[in-house]
Amino acid sequence: MTYEDRLQAFVGRTITPLTPGQDPVNVPMIRHWVEAMGDENPIYLSDEAAKAAGRPGIVAPASMAQAWTMRGYAATMASGPAHELTELLAEGGYTSVVATDSDFDFARELRPGDHISAEEVVESISPEKSTALGVGRFVSSLRTYRDGDGEVVATQRWRILRFRPKQATAPRPRPAVNLDNQFWFEAAKAHRLLIQRCAACATLRHPPGPCCPHCQSFDWDTVEASGSATLHSYVVAHHPKHPAFEYPLVIAVVDLAEGTRLVTNLVGVDAADVTIGMPLTLDWLDADPDLTLPVFRPAEER
Structure with a gap:
C-alpha cells in the first residue's frame, strides 16, 4: 500500500470515539470563560436574566461547546487512531501544525448539568499543497457533540494544516548592542x-x-x-x-x-x-x- 493510500484510509474513520467530558456543564467554568472573554451577557450567570430572555435558567455560551470535552494534548494523543494519524503524517514529514478554520452548527443551548460527549470523524485529507508555511496537507474532520441522552447539541467542522517546516533561511536574531557591551x-x-x-x-x-x-x-x-x-x-x-x-x-x-x-x-x-x-x-x-x-x-x- 502506498503512503497516499495509507493516508486516505483514514477518511471516513472515527479517530476519536464518543468520549464524555470530564465534568458536566457548570457555572464556575462559565464564569471563568465569560470573564476571560469579556462577555457581559447576563444570561450566562443570572437565572433571573436568563428566564427574562425566555430560557429556563442559566445557559452556557455557545462557543464553549468544545471546551466541555477538551483534554490535554498528552491525553488526547496517547494512543488510538488520532495518534496513528499524527504518526503517519509525521512519517511524511508533516511535523508542524496550525489550525485553519472551525465551523460550528448549534442545535441547542447547553445548561448546567448537561454532560457532553464528543466524537470525531475524518472527512478529508487533501493532496499535498504548497503554503506560505511550507508544503503540507489539510485534514478536515467532523466533531459531533451529544448530551447525556445521546441527542446532538452541536457539530463542528474542523480543519488543520499539517506541514513540513521550511528549511532555515532566516538570520540569527540580532543581539541588542549598545555602548556598554x-x-x-x-x-x-x-x-x-x-x-x-x-x-x-x-x-x-x-x-x-x-x-x-x-x-x-x-x-x-x-x-x-x-x-x-x-x-x-x-x-x-x-x-x-x-x-x-x-x-x-x-x-x-x-x-x-x-x-x-x-x-x-x-x-x-x-x-x-x-x-x-x-x-x-x-x-x-x-x-x-x-x-x-x-x-x-x-x-x-x-
Missing part, C-alpha cells in the same frame, strides 16, 4: 571572550555595564577568559521553533573558570547526555559576517 561583541568577532573588570576593585562582571555593582566605580578594563567552564543549568527548547536555530536547542548557563556566568548554547552533545556540572570548553559560532557568538561543548576527557 559593544566591546564584547567586537572581541567575539576575533574569537576572544572578554570579561569586564572593575579597574578600582578588580571585580569581574557580566553582562557588561557602565558601573561596578560592588564599588560603584565607572572605571573598567577587561580580562580574556580561558575558555574553561562548567555547566550551571540548562533547558532544552523544542517549541516554538525559529528557522535560524536547529532543534532540540540546548540553552545553558555556564560558570566560567574566572567566576562569572554566561548564557549560551551547548553544541556537540545530545540533549539526553547533558548533565549539571559537566566540564565545558569554549567554541565559536560564526553565525554570519556580522555576528559571532561564544558557544560551549563538552570538554575532552583528560
